Amino acid sequence: MAPRNRTFRPRVCRFCTDKELVIDYKDVKVLRNLVTERGKIVPRRIYGTCARHQRRVTEAIKRARQLALMSYSGSTQY
């Protein structure tokens, strides 16, 4: 079976490259880029986030949802 034709995606974790980018549940601006339009957390295979940072991202998003900073479903507009 021929390998599926996949487009190349950068395999570098953006949080490892950019040390200034802090994952924090209070900082919705950063987290907003890591969820889909429907508010789902994007799997790490898409952005190439490393395991450690993806864990922190998931935690932060879930905390932000509890505080109604982000929505459980649907887009977050600010």
Place this chain on the structure above:
Amino acid sequence: MRRYETTYILRPNLGESQITEIIDRTNDIIKNDGGTIIDLNRWGLKTLAYEIKKEKQGHYVYFDYTAHGSTVEEMERIFRIDDQILRFLTIKLADSIDQETIDNEIERIAASAAAEKLAKDTEEAGEEKAAEDTEKAGEEKPAEDTEKAGEDTDRNEE
């Protein structure tokens, strides 16, 4: 002693005095049990991402403090009883904290607050110059954001 941070959301229809009263009351709980308040920040009235107890907006109050676990438990019990508090979230930041770190943190936060205030004052004083600066900053930042957002949506479509 452990270091915690708590954010709570108050009902939007409260007056300034009522908000201050609730904040003072919570701070007293911490202080009376031997804790210290490191930082207190009011985020003001924000729109909630979803309705909580039929409210669409809420006053956010954030504070950073040291306390014993039992104190936090007691504070949260009172939060649960109080009808004015829509939601709260406590996060443990550190398992132990010594007096030196507390003092350093308080100093650091006070310094950054002072710097912010100074920036604001100079902005008001030298209107022309400051206005130019903020305009530049304003132009640069959103442009970056939209670029990033554009990237993300591209990837989503793939």
